[in-house]
Amino acid sequence: MAITEKDVRHLAKLASLGLDDAGVARMARELEAIVGYVNQLSEVDTTGVEPVANVSGLANVTRPDAAGPMLAIDAVLANAPARNQNAILVPKVVER
Amino acid sequence: MTTARALAAQVNAGASAAAAVEQSLARAQGDTLNAIIRVHADHARAQAASVDARVRAGERLPLAGVPLVIKDNLLLAGAESSACSRILAGFRSPYTATAVARLESAGAVVVATANMDEFAMGSSNETSCHGPVKHPKDPTRIPGGSSGGSAAAVAAGIAPLALGTDTGGSIRQPASLCGVVGMKPSYGRVSRYGAIAFGSSLDQIGPFAADVADAALALAVMAGHDGNDSTSAQRPVDSAELPADPLAALRGARIGYVAAHEAGLAEDVRARLELAKRRLVEAGATLVPVTLPHERYAVAVYYVIATGEAASNLARFDGVRYGHRAEGAKDLGEVYARSRVEGFGPEVQRRIMLGTYVLSTGYYDAYYKKAQQVRRRICDDFAGAFAACDAILGPVSPTTAFKAGEKLSDPLQMYLSDIFTIAANLAGVPAVSVPFGADRNGLPIGLQLQAPLWADGRMFALAAGIEALGR
Numbered sequence: 001m002a003i004t005e006k007d008v009r010h011l012a013k014l015a016s017l018g019l020d021d022a023g024v025a026r027m028a029r030e031l032e033a034i035v036g037y038v039n040q041l042s043e044v045d046t047t048g049v050e051p052v053a054n055v056s057g058l059a060n061v062t063r064p065d066a067a068g069p070m071l072a073i074d075a076v077l078a079n080a081p082a083r084n085q086n087a088i089l090v091p092k093v094v095e096r
Numbered sequence: 097m098t099t100a101r102a103l104a105a106q107v108n109a110g111a112s113a114a115a116a117v118e119q120s121l122a123r124a125q126g127d128t129l130n131a132i133i134r135v136h137a138d139h140a141r142a143q144a145a146s147v148d149a150r151v152r153a154g155e156r157l158p159l160a161g162v163p164l165v166i167k168d169n170l171l172l173a174g175a176e177s178s179a180c181s182r183i184l185a186g187f188r189s190p191y192t193a194t195a196v197a198r199l200e201s202a203g204a205v206v207v208a209t210a211n212m213d214e215f216a217m218g219s220s221n222e223t224s225c226h227g228p229v230k231h232p233k234d235p236t237r238i239p240g241g242s243s244g245g246s247a248a249a250v251a252a253g254i255a256p257l258a259l260g261t262d263t264g265g266s267i268r269q270p271a272s273l274c275g276v277v278g279m280k281p282s283y284g285r286v287s288r289y290g291a292i293a294f295g296s297s298l299d300q301i302g303p304f305a306a307d308v309a310d311a312a313l314a315l316a317v318m319a320g321h322d323g324n325d326s327t328s329a330q331r332p333v334d335s336a337e338l339p340a341d342p343l344a345a346l347r348g349a350r351i352g353y354v355a356a357h358e359a360g361l362a363e364d365v366r367a368r369l370e371l372a373k374r375r376l377v378e379a380g381a382t383l384v385p386v387t388l389p390h391e392r393y394a395v396a397v398y399y400v401i402a403t404g405e406a407a408s409n410l411a412r413f414d415g416v417r418y419g420h421r422a423e424g425a426k427d428l429g430e431v432y433a434r435s436r437v438e439g440f441g442p443e444v445q446r447r448i449m450l451g452t453y454v455l456s457t458g459y460y461d462a463y464y465k466k467a468q469q470v471r472r473r474i475c476d477d478f479a480g481a482f483a484a485c486d487a488i489l490g491p492v493s494p495t496t497a498f499k500a501g502e503k504l505s506d507p508l509q510m511y512l513s514d515i516f517t518i519a520a521n522l523a524g525v526p527a528v529s530v531p532f533g534a535d536r537n538g539l540p541i542g543l544q545l546q547a548p549l550w551a552d553g554r555m556f557a558l559a560a561g562i563e564a565l566g567r
Contacts (some may be wrong), residue, residue: 003453011449011453015407015411015448015452017433017440017449019439023101031450031453032401034446034508034511038400038454040393040469041393041396041466042462042466044247044390044469045468046470046473047465053467054327055523055549056282058329060282061326077189079188079417080416081418081419081420082421084312084314088416090431091426092428093427
Protein backbone atom coordinates (compact mmCIF):
# COMPACT_ATOMS: atom_id res chain seq x y z
CA MET A 1 0.00 0.00 0.00
CA ALA A 2 1.39 3.36 -1.04
CA ILE A 3 2.15 5.99 1.58
CA THR A 4 1.29 9.32 -0.02
CA GLU A 5 2.62 12.76 0.83
CA LYS A 6 -0.87 13.54 2.12
CA ASP A 7 -0.57 10.61 4.57
CA VAL A 8 2.85 11.88 5.67
CA ARG A 9 1.51 15.40 6.30
CA HIS A 10 -1.27 13.93 8.45
CA LEU A 11 1.20 11.78 10.42
CA ALA A 12 3.56 14.75 10.87
CA LYS A 13 0.67 16.70 12.37
CA LEU A 14 -0.15 13.83 14.75
CA ALA A 15 3.55 13.60 15.71
CA SER A 16 4.00 17.41 16.02
CA LEU A 17 6.90 17.30 13.59
CA GLY A 18 7.20 20.41 11.44
CA LEU A 19 8.50 18.75 8.25
CA ASP A 20 9.14 20.95 5.21
CA ASP A 21 8.16 19.88 1.68
CA ALA A 22 11.46 18.12 1.02
CA GLY A 23 11.16 16.31 4.35
CA VAL A 24 7.64 15.14 3.49
CA ALA A 25 8.74 13.76 0.12
CA ARG A 26 11.77 11.98 1.60
CA MET A 27 9.73 10.53 4.46
CA ALA A 28 7.04 9.18 2.09
CA ARG A 29 9.72 7.25 0.16
CA GLU A 30 11.47 5.90 3.25
CA LEU A 31 8.31 4.92 5.12
CA GLU A 32 7.00 3.11 2.07
CA ALA A 33 10.12 0.91 1.93
CA ILE A 34 10.02 0.09 5.64
CA VAL A 35 6.26 -0.54 5.75
CA GLY A 36 6.68 -2.78 2.69
CA TYR A 37 9.16 -4.86 4.68
CA VAL A 38 6.97 -4.91 7.81
CA ASN A 39 3.99 -6.14 5.77
CA GLN A 40 5.49 -9.66 5.77
CA LEU A 41 3.90 -10.00 9.24
CA SER A 42 0.60 -10.67 7.46
CA GLU A 43 2.02 -14.12 6.48
CA VAL A 44 1.89 -15.27 10.10
CA ASP A 45 -1.33 -16.90 11.27
CA THR A 46 -2.13 -15.23 14.59
CA THR A 47 -5.72 -16.35 14.95
CA GLY A 48 -6.55 -16.46 18.64
CA VAL A 49 -3.02 -15.43 19.73
CA GLU A 50 -3.00 -13.18 22.80
CA PRO A 51 -0.91 -10.02 22.10
CA VAL A 52 2.19 -9.56 24.31
CA ALA A 53 2.47 -6.35 26.30
CA ASN A 54 4.85 -7.57 29.02
CA VAL A 55 7.31 -10.46 28.80
CA SER A 56 8.36 -10.83 32.41
CA GLY A 57 5.05 -11.90 33.89
CA LEU A 58 4.13 -8.68 35.69
CA ALA A 59 0.55 -7.56 36.22
CA ASN A 60 -0.83 -4.51 38.00
CA VAL A 61 2.27 -3.42 39.90
CA THR A 62 1.27 -0.96 42.60
CA ARG A 63 3.05 0.83 45.42
CA PRO A 64 1.72 2.14 48.71
CA ASP A 65 -0.14 5.42 48.27
CA ALA A 66 2.29 7.37 50.42
CA ALA A 67 4.12 10.66 49.99
CA GLY A 68 7.83 10.33 49.22
CA PRO A 69 10.76 12.59 48.41
CA MET A 70 10.55 14.61 45.21
CA LEU A 71 13.10 16.28 42.99
CA ALA A 72 14.40 19.73 43.91
CA ILE A 73 12.26 22.29 42.05
CA ASP A 74 15.22 24.54 41.23
CA ALA A 75 17.24 21.67 39.74
CA VAL A 76 14.27 20.68 37.59
CA LEU A 77 13.34 24.19 36.45
CA ALA A 78 16.98 25.04 35.70
CA ASN A 79 16.43 23.08 32.48
CA ALA A 80 13.42 25.13 31.34
CA PRO A 81 14.07 27.20 28.19
CA ALA A 82 12.09 30.11 29.70
CA ARG A 83 11.09 30.51 33.33
CA ASN A 84 9.34 32.93 35.66
CA GLN A 85 9.96 31.94 39.29
CA ASN A 86 8.39 28.48 39.68
CA ALA A 87 6.63 28.50 36.32
CA ILE A 88 7.72 27.61 32.78
CA LEU A 89 6.97 30.28 30.19
CA VAL A 90 5.52 29.40 26.77
CA PRO A 91 3.98 31.47 23.97
CA LYS A 92 0.24 32.09 24.22
CA VAL A 93 -1.99 29.05 23.67
CA VAL A 94 -5.39 30.66 23.08
CA GLU A 95 -6.00 33.48 20.57
CA ARG A 96 -8.39 36.18 21.90
CA MET B 97 44.43 -4.11 30.75
CA THR B 98 43.72 -4.74 34.43
CA THR B 99 40.29 -6.24 35.05
CA ALA B 100 37.78 -4.47 37.27
CA ARG B 101 38.11 -7.33 39.77
CA ALA B 102 41.90 -7.04 39.98
CA LEU B 103 41.75 -3.26 40.25
CA ALA B 104 39.12 -3.40 43.02
CA ALA B 105 41.25 -5.97 44.90
CA GLN B 106 44.26 -3.65 44.70
CA VAL B 107 42.27 -0.65 45.93
CA ASN B 108 40.70 -2.69 48.73
CA ALA B 109 44.26 -3.70 49.71
CA GLY B 110 45.34 -0.07 49.99
CA ALA B 111 46.20 1.08 46.45
CA SER B 112 44.86 4.54 45.58
CA ALA B 113 41.50 4.81 43.81
CA ALA B 114 42.43 8.41 43.00
CA ALA B 115 45.49 7.25 41.05
CA ALA B 116 43.51 4.67 39.07
CA VAL B 117 40.90 7.29 38.27
CA GLU B 118 43.51 9.87 37.16
CA GLN B 119 44.89 7.36 34.70
CA SER B 120 41.42 6.69 33.28
CA LEU B 121 40.62 10.44 33.12
CA ALA B 122 43.83 11.04 31.14
CA ARG B 123 42.89 8.30 28.67
CA ALA B 124 39.35 9.68 28.33
CA GLN B 125 40.76 13.16 27.68
CA GLY B 126 43.15 11.72 25.10
CA ASP B 127 40.43 9.75 23.29
CA THR B 128 40.96 9.87 19.51
CA LEU B 129 37.96 7.69 18.55
CA ASN B 130 35.22 10.22 19.43
CA ALA B 131 34.04 7.51 21.84
CA ILE B 132 33.97 10.00 24.73
CA ILE B 133 31.85 13.14 24.49
CA ARG B 134 32.17 14.42 28.07
CA VAL B 135 34.74 13.90 30.84
CA HIS B 136 33.54 14.24 34.43
CA ALA B 137 36.88 15.12 36.04
CA ASP B 138 35.53 16.95 39.12
CA HIS B 139 32.88 14.34 39.82
CA ALA B 140 35.38 11.49 39.34
CA ARG B 141 38.02 13.03 41.64
CA ALA B 142 35.45 13.62 44.40
CA GLN B 143 34.04 10.10 44.04
CA ALA B 144 37.56 8.56 44.03
CA ALA B 145 38.44 10.46 47.20
CA SER B 146 35.26 9.14 48.81
CA VAL B 147 36.15 5.56 47.79
CA ASP B 148 39.65 5.96 49.25
CA ALA B 149 38.15 7.29 52.48
CA ARG B 150 35.65 4.42 52.69
CA VAL B 151 38.41 1.83 52.18
CA ARG B 152 40.60 3.54 54.80
CA ALA B 153 37.63 3.36 57.18
CA GLY B 154 37.57 -0.41 56.73
CA GLU B 155 34.96 -0.92 54.01
CA ARG B 156 35.59 -3.46 51.25
CA LEU B 157 33.84 -2.52 48.00
CA PRO B 158 33.27 -4.91 45.08
CA LEU B 159 34.16 -2.22 42.54
CA ALA B 160 36.52 -0.08 44.64
CA GLY B 161 38.07 2.59 42.43
CA VAL B 162 36.93 1.03 39.14
CA PRO B 163 36.57 3.70 36.43
CA LEU B 164 33.21 3.56 34.67
CA VAL B 165 32.05 5.10 31.39
CA ILE B 166 28.30 5.63 30.94
CA LYS B 167 26.26 5.96 27.77
CA ASP B 168 24.82 9.42 27.12
CA ASN B 169 21.24 8.21 27.72
CA LEU B 170 21.98 7.46 31.39
CA LEU B 171 21.54 10.19 33.96
CA LEU B 172 24.12 11.44 36.44
CA ALA B 173 22.90 14.14 38.84
CA GLY B 174 24.21 17.57 37.94
CA ALA B 175 25.86 16.41 34.72
CA GLU B 176 24.67 16.75 31.14
CA SER B 177 22.88 13.83 29.48
CA SER B 178 21.51 14.31 25.99
CA ALA B 179 21.12 10.86 24.34
CA CYS B 180 23.41 12.47 21.72
CA SER B 181 20.46 14.51 20.45
CA ARG B 182 20.31 18.26 19.78
CA ILE B 183 16.87 18.27 21.37
CA LEU B 184 18.42 17.62 24.80
CA ALA B 185 21.46 19.85 24.36
CA GLY B 186 22.45 21.31 27.72
CA PHE B 187 20.06 19.17 29.78
CA ARG B 188 21.41 18.61 33.31
CA SER B 189 19.79 15.83 35.23
CA PRO B 190 18.35 16.50 38.70
CA TYR B 191 18.93 12.83 39.65
CA THR B 192 21.13 9.78 38.97
CA ALA B 193 20.05 6.56 37.23
CA THR B 194 19.60 3.69 39.70
CA ALA B 195 22.07 1.42 37.85
CA VAL B 196 24.75 4.14 37.92
CA ALA B 197 24.06 4.97 41.58
CA ARG B 198 24.37 1.31 42.61
CA LEU B 199 27.68 0.90 40.78
CA GLU B 200 29.02 4.06 42.44
CA SER B 201 27.83 2.89 45.86
CA ALA B 202 29.87 -0.26 45.23
CA GLY B 203 32.98 1.86 44.59
CA ALA B 204 32.86 2.46 40.83
CA VAL B 205 33.70 5.97 39.61
CA VAL B 206 31.98 7.58 36.61
CA VAL B 207 34.81 9.20 34.63
CA ALA B 208 33.14 10.02 31.32
CA THR B 209 30.09 9.86 29.11
CA ALA B 210 30.19 7.84 25.89
CA ASN B 211 28.96 8.74 22.43
CA MET B 212 25.96 6.81 21.05
CA ASP B 213 23.47 6.79 18.21
CA GLU B 214 20.86 9.51 18.76
CA PHE B 215 18.27 8.18 21.24
CA ALA B 216 19.91 4.74 20.78
CA MET B 217 18.49 4.52 17.26
CA GLY B 218 21.17 3.07 15.03
CA SER B 219 23.52 0.14 14.56
CA SER B 220 26.71 1.99 13.62
CA ASN B 221 27.00 4.99 15.96
CA GLU B 222 26.69 7.32 12.97
CA THR B 223 23.44 9.09 13.97
CA SER B 224 24.92 10.90 16.99
CA CYS B 225 24.73 14.70 17.03
CA HIS B 226 28.40 14.54 18.15
CA GLY B 227 29.48 12.72 14.99
CA PRO B 228 30.43 9.09 14.45
CA VAL B 229 32.65 6.92 16.67
CA LYS B 230 35.67 5.29 15.01
CA HIS B 231 36.34 1.60 15.38
CA PRO B 232 39.31 1.08 17.76
CA LYS B 233 41.13 -1.19 15.27
CA ASP B 234 40.31 0.60 12.00
CA PRO B 235 39.24 4.28 11.91
CA THR B 236 37.51 3.82 8.53
CA ARG B 237 35.04 1.42 10.13
CA ILE B 238 32.15 1.78 12.58
CA PRO B 239 32.24 0.36 16.14
CA GLY B 240 28.60 -0.79 15.95
CA GLY B 241 25.74 0.81 17.77
CA SER B 242 23.88 2.18 19.37
CA SER B 243 26.25 1.88 22.38
CA GLY B 244 29.30 2.30 20.11
CA GLY B 245 31.12 4.74 22.35
CA SER B 246 30.78 2.48 25.41
CA ALA B 247 32.11 -0.54 23.49
CA ALA B 248 34.98 1.43 21.97
CA ALA B 249 35.88 2.93 25.37
CA VAL B 250 36.35 -0.52 26.94
CA ALA B 251 38.12 -1.89 23.84
CA ALA B 252 40.50 1.09 23.83
CA GLY B 253 41.27 0.69 27.54
CA ILE B 254 39.77 4.03 28.63
CA ALA B 255 37.91 2.22 31.45
CA PRO B 256 37.49 -1.44 32.39
CA LEU B 257 33.70 -1.07 32.65
CA ALA B 258 31.07 0.78 30.67
CA LEU B 259 27.29 0.88 30.63
CA GLY B 260 25.10 0.72 27.57
CA THR B 261 21.45 0.15 26.83
CA ASP B 262 20.10 -2.61 24.59
CA THR B 263 16.71 -2.33 22.87
CA GLY B 264 17.42 -4.55 19.85
CA GLY B 265 21.12 -5.40 20.15
CA SER B 266 22.64 -2.04 21.07
CA ILE B 267 24.99 -3.59 23.65
CA ARG B 268 25.73 -6.96 22.05
CA GLN B 269 26.36 -5.83 18.46
CA PRO B 270 29.00 -3.15 19.28
CA ALA B 271 30.55 -5.51 21.87
CA SER B 272 30.89 -8.13 19.13
CA LEU B 273 32.33 -5.70 16.59
CA CYS B 274 34.80 -4.18 19.11
CA GLY B 275 35.93 -7.46 20.73
CA VAL B 276 34.65 -6.96 24.28
CA VAL B 277 31.97 -8.64 26.40
CA GLY B 278 28.53 -7.00 26.29
CA MET B 279 25.44 -8.30 28.06
CA LYS B 280 21.71 -7.59 27.90
CA PRO B 281 20.03 -8.77 31.10
CA SER B 282 16.60 -10.38 31.39
CA TYR B 283 13.91 -7.73 30.94
CA GLY B 284 13.26 -6.31 34.41
CA ARG B 285 16.58 -7.47 35.91
CA VAL B 286 18.02 -3.93 36.01
CA SER B 287 16.02 -0.81 36.86
CA ARG B 288 15.47 1.52 33.93
CA TYR B 289 15.04 4.54 36.23
CA GLY B 290 17.25 7.26 34.84
CA ALA B 291 17.66 5.67 31.40
CA ILE B 292 16.23 7.91 28.66
CA ALA B 293 13.44 5.71 27.28
CA PHE B 294 13.38 4.38 23.71
CA GLY B 295 11.20 1.22 23.60
CA SER B 296 10.02 0.65 27.15
CA SER B 297 9.01 -3.00 26.76
CA LEU B 298 12.44 -3.80 25.26
CA ASP B 299 15.04 -1.50 26.88
CA GLN B 300 17.56 -2.87 29.38
CA ILE B 301 20.73 -1.35 30.79
CA GLY B 302 23.70 -3.71 30.71
CA PRO B 303 27.49 -3.86 31.13
CA PHE B 304 30.48 -3.84 28.79
CA ALA B 305 33.67 -5.37 30.17
CA ALA B 306 36.93 -6.91 29.06
CA ASP B 307 35.87 -10.33 30.32
CA VAL B 308 32.77 -12.28 31.33
CA ALA B 309 33.56 -12.29 35.06
CA ASP B 310 33.73 -8.47 35.17
CA ALA B 311 30.39 -8.23 33.34
CA ALA B 312 28.85 -10.70 35.81
CA LEU B 313 30.16 -8.64 38.72
CA ALA B 314 28.78 -5.38 37.30
CA LEU B 315 25.37 -6.98 36.70
CA ALA B 316 25.21 -8.45 40.22
CA VAL B 317 25.87 -4.96 41.65
CA MET B 318 23.27 -3.10 39.60
CA ALA B 319 20.50 -5.74 39.37
CA GLY B 320 17.50 -6.00 41.66
CA HIS B 321 14.19 -4.36 42.38
CA ASP B 322 13.89 -0.58 42.43
CA GLY B 323 10.75 1.16 43.62
CA ASN B 324 11.33 3.80 40.94
CA ASP B 325 10.83 1.28 38.09
CA SER B 326 7.63 -0.74 38.40
CA THR B 327 8.88 -3.19 35.76
CA SER B 328 12.03 -4.09 37.73
CA ALA B 329 11.75 -7.63 39.04
CA GLN B 330 11.30 -8.55 42.69
CA ARG B 331 13.47 -11.63 42.31
CA PRO B 332 16.69 -12.50 44.12
CA VAL B 333 19.84 -11.48 42.23
CA ASP B 334 22.26 -14.19 41.08
CA SER B 335 25.69 -14.24 42.72
CA ALA B 336 28.54 -12.83 40.65
CA GLU B 337 30.61 -15.92 41.52
CA LEU B 338 31.56 -18.02 38.50
CA PRO B 339 33.06 -21.54 38.67
CA ALA B 340 36.82 -21.41 39.36
CA ASP B 341 37.35 -23.67 36.34
CA PRO B 342 35.40 -21.99 33.51
CA LEU B 343 35.28 -25.23 31.52
CA ALA B 344 33.54 -27.06 34.37
CA ALA B 345 30.23 -25.35 33.56
CA LEU B 346 30.35 -26.73 30.02
CA ARG B 347 30.56 -30.39 30.98
CA GLY B 348 27.13 -31.88 30.51
CA ALA B 349 25.65 -28.54 29.41
CA ARG B 350 23.07 -28.67 26.61
CA ILE B 351 23.97 -25.95 24.11
CA GLY B 352 21.33 -25.26 21.48
CA TYR B 353 22.05 -23.91 18.01
CA VAL B 354 19.79 -22.83 15.17
CA ALA B 355 20.92 -24.30 11.83
CA ALA B 356 19.16 -21.50 9.93
CA HIS B 357 21.52 -18.94 11.53
CA GLU B 358 24.37 -20.09 9.30
CA ALA B 359 22.78 -18.77 6.11
CA GLY B 360 23.88 -15.23 5.40
CA LEU B 361 26.88 -15.19 7.72
CA ALA B 362 30.19 -13.85 6.50
CA GLU B 363 32.55 -16.80 5.89
CA ASP B 364 34.89 -16.03 8.79
CA VAL B 365 32.01 -15.50 11.23
CA ARG B 366 30.53 -18.86 10.23
CA ALA B 367 33.93 -20.53 10.62
CA ARG B 368 34.36 -19.21 14.17
CA LEU B 369 30.84 -20.33 15.11
CA GLU B 370 31.61 -23.82 13.78
CA LEU B 371 34.90 -23.87 15.67
CA ALA B 372 33.08 -22.93 18.89
CA LYS B 373 30.63 -25.77 18.40
CA ARG B 374 33.45 -28.30 17.86
CA ARG B 375 35.31 -27.09 20.93
CA LEU B 376 32.12 -27.23 23.02
CA VAL B 377 31.70 -30.89 22.17
CA GLU B 378 35.37 -31.53 23.02
CA ALA B 379 34.75 -29.78 26.36
CA GLY B 380 31.93 -32.19 27.17
CA ALA B 381 28.87 -30.16 26.18
CA THR B 382 26.04 -31.62 24.13
CA LEU B 383 24.96 -29.73 21.02
CA VAL B 384 21.20 -29.64 20.54
CA PRO B 385 19.65 -28.49 17.25
CA VAL B 386 16.70 -26.18 17.99
CA THR B 387 14.45 -24.01 15.84
CA LEU B 388 13.05 -20.53 16.31
CA PRO B 389 10.56 -20.58 13.42
CA HIS B 390 9.32 -17.00 13.90
CA GLU B 391 12.74 -15.41 14.45
CA ARG B 392 12.76 -14.40 10.77
CA TYR B 393 9.94 -11.97 11.58
CA ALA B 394 11.79 -10.41 14.51
CA VAL B 395 13.09 -7.36 12.62
CA ALA B 396 9.60 -6.61 11.27
CA VAL B 397 7.98 -7.05 14.71
CA TYR B 398 10.67 -4.87 16.23
CA TYR B 399 10.25 -1.99 13.81
CA VAL B 400 6.56 -1.85 14.70
CA ILE B 401 6.80 -2.25 18.47
CA ALA B 402 10.01 -0.28 19.07
CA THR B 403 8.92 2.62 16.86
CA GLY B 404 5.43 2.69 18.36
CA GLU B 405 6.89 2.86 21.85
CA ALA B 406 9.49 5.41 20.72
CA ALA B 407 6.86 7.67 19.16
CA SER B 408 5.04 7.66 22.51
CA ASN B 409 8.16 8.07 24.66
CA LEU B 410 9.61 10.85 22.55
CA ALA B 411 6.37 12.85 22.61
CA ARG B 412 7.70 14.38 25.86
CA PHE B 413 10.41 16.27 23.97
CA ASP B 414 8.38 19.30 22.96
CA GLY B 415 10.58 22.30 23.72
CA VAL B 416 8.57 23.28 26.79
CA ARG B 417 10.14 21.93 30.00
CA TYR B 418 13.72 21.18 28.95
CA GLY B 419 16.00 20.89 25.96
CA HIS B 420 15.91 22.75 22.68
CA ARG B 421 13.16 25.30 22.03
CA ALA B 422 12.78 26.82 18.55
CA GLU B 423 13.25 30.60 18.45
CA GLY B 424 10.41 32.92 17.50
CA ALA B 425 7.53 30.43 17.46
CA LYS B 426 4.29 32.40 17.47
CA ASP B 427 2.13 29.88 19.32
CA LEU B 428 2.50 26.70 21.38
CA GLY B 429 1.79 24.34 18.48
CA GLU B 430 4.63 25.93 16.56
CA VAL B 431 6.94 25.54 19.58
CA TYR B 432 6.29 21.79 19.49
CA ALA B 433 6.49 21.24 15.75
CA ARG B 434 9.54 23.41 15.11
CA SER B 435 11.50 22.42 18.23
CA ARG B 436 11.03 18.76 17.34
CA VAL B 437 11.97 19.04 13.68
CA GLU B 438 15.03 21.13 14.57
CA GLY B 439 16.02 18.95 17.53
CA PHE B 440 15.62 15.39 16.22
CA GLY B 441 17.94 13.98 13.56
CA PRO B 442 16.74 12.13 10.44
CA GLU B 443 16.73 8.59 11.88
CA VAL B 444 14.81 9.64 14.99
CA GLN B 445 12.27 11.54 12.86
CA ARG B 446 11.85 8.46 10.66
CA ARG B 447 11.12 6.23 13.64
CA ILE B 448 8.72 8.72 15.23
CA MET B 449 6.79 8.87 11.96
CA LEU B 450 6.76 5.08 11.54
CA GLY B 451 5.66 4.65 15.16
CA THR B 452 2.92 7.24 14.71
CA TYR B 453 1.76 5.37 11.60
CA VAL B 454 1.53 1.93 13.25
CA LEU B 455 -0.36 3.37 16.22
CA SER B 456 -2.76 5.51 14.20
CA THR B 457 -6.47 4.86 13.81
CA GLY B 458 -7.14 2.28 11.12
CA TYR B 459 -3.63 0.79 11.24
CA TYR B 460 -3.30 -0.22 14.90
CA ASP B 461 -4.77 -3.71 14.47
CA ALA B 462 -2.93 -4.40 11.21
CA TYR B 463 0.46 -3.37 12.58
CA TYR B 464 0.81 -2.86 16.32
CA LYS B 465 -1.56 -5.57 17.53
CA LYS B 466 -0.35 -7.94 14.80
CA ALA B 467 3.26 -7.35 15.89
CA GLN B 468 2.35 -8.04 19.52
CA GLN B 469 0.80 -11.33 18.43
CA VAL B 470 3.84 -12.39 16.40
CA ARG B 471 5.91 -11.36 19.42
CA ARG B 472 3.98 -13.98 21.40
CA ARG B 473 4.93 -16.56 18.74
CA ILE B 474 8.59 -15.60 19.17
CA CYS B 475 8.31 -15.93 22.98
CA ASP B 476 6.73 -19.37 22.49
CA ASP B 477 9.56 -20.36 20.12
CA PHE B 478 12.13 -19.58 22.82
CA ALA B 479 10.13 -21.47 25.45
CA GLY B 480 10.09 -24.50 23.16
CA ALA B 481 13.82 -24.26 22.42
CA PHE B 482 14.77 -23.84 26.09
CA ALA B 483 12.82 -26.97 26.98
CA ALA B 484 15.58 -28.83 25.12
CA CYS B 485 18.70 -26.81 25.96
CA ASP B 486 20.28 -24.60 28.64
CA ALA B 487 21.30 -21.82 26.26
CA ILE B 488 21.41 -21.07 22.54
CA LEU B 489 24.75 -20.32 20.85
CA GLY B 490 24.77 -18.28 17.64
CA PRO B 491 26.11 -15.25 15.84
CA VAL B 492 25.74 -11.68 17.11
CA SER B 493 26.25 -9.87 13.82
CA PRO B 494 26.26 -11.37 10.31
CA THR B 495 29.54 -9.55 9.56
CA THR B 496 32.46 -7.96 11.36
CA ALA B 497 32.69 -4.14 11.61
CA PHE B 498 31.56 -2.54 8.36
CA LYS B 499 32.83 0.64 6.71
CA ALA B 500 31.58 4.05 7.87
CA GLY B 501 28.83 5.30 5.57
CA GLU B 502 28.18 1.86 4.08
CA LYS B 503 24.61 1.46 5.37
CA LEU B 504 23.73 4.97 6.51
CA SER B 505 21.71 5.86 3.41
CA ASP B 506 19.67 2.63 3.46
CA PRO B 507 17.68 2.39 6.71
CA LEU B 508 16.39 -1.11 5.99
CA GLN B 509 19.89 -2.54 5.45
CA MET B 510 20.97 -0.91 8.71
CA TYR B 511 17.98 -2.45 10.53
CA LEU B 512 18.90 -5.90 9.20
CA SER B 513 22.32 -5.73 10.93
CA ASP B 514 20.40 -6.55 14.13
CA ILE B 515 18.73 -9.65 12.74
CA PHE B 516 20.27 -12.02 15.33
CA THR B 517 20.00 -9.78 18.38
CA ILE B 518 16.43 -8.44 18.25
CA ALA B 519 14.58 -11.64 19.18
CA ALA B 520 16.09 -11.69 22.69
CA ASN B 521 14.63 -8.23 23.38
CA LEU B 522 11.23 -9.28 22.05
CA ALA B 523 11.23 -12.39 24.27
CA GLY B 524 12.84 -10.55 27.22
CA VAL B 525 15.53 -13.23 27.61
CA PRO B 526 19.13 -12.50 28.64
CA ALA B 527 21.85 -12.58 26.00
CA VAL B 528 25.57 -11.91 25.92
CA SER B 529 28.22 -11.34 23.26
CA VAL B 530 31.51 -13.11 23.98
CA PRO B 531 34.68 -12.42 21.95
CA PHE B 532 35.66 -15.46 19.90
CA GLY B 533 38.60 -14.55 17.71
CA ALA B 534 38.83 -12.35 14.64
CA ASP B 535 38.34 -12.42 10.89
CA ARG B 536 41.15 -12.47 8.29
CA ASN B 537 41.55 -8.69 8.68
CA GLY B 538 41.95 -8.89 12.43
CA LEU B 539 38.45 -7.51 13.12
CA PRO B 540 36.83 -9.04 16.21
CA ILE B 541 34.07 -11.64 16.05
CA GLY B 542 31.68 -12.14 18.95
CA LEU B 543 29.38 -15.09 19.56
CA GLN B 544 26.01 -14.78 21.22
CA LEU B 545 24.65 -16.90 24.02
CA GLN B 546 20.93 -16.54 24.81
CA ALA B 547 19.40 -18.12 27.91
CA PRO B 548 15.95 -18.47 29.50
CA LEU B 549 14.38 -15.54 31.34
CA TRP B 550 16.08 -15.05 34.75
CA ALA B 551 18.93 -17.47 33.89
CA ASP B 552 21.37 -14.55 33.68
CA GLY B 553 23.76 -16.13 36.21
CA ARG B 554 23.79 -19.55 34.56
CA MET B 555 24.32 -17.83 31.19
CA PHE B 556 27.42 -16.04 32.53
CA ALA B 557 28.87 -19.35 33.77
CA LEU B 558 28.43 -20.90 30.32
CA ALA B 559 29.70 -17.72 28.62
CA ALA B 560 32.88 -17.85 30.72
CA GLY B 561 33.42 -21.38 29.41
CA ILE B 562 33.00 -20.24 25.81
CA GLU B 563 35.32 -17.30 26.47
CA ALA B 564 37.97 -19.79 27.66
CA LEU B 565 37.45 -21.93 24.54
CA GLY B 566 38.00 -18.87 22.33
CA ARG B 567 41.37 -17.96 23.81
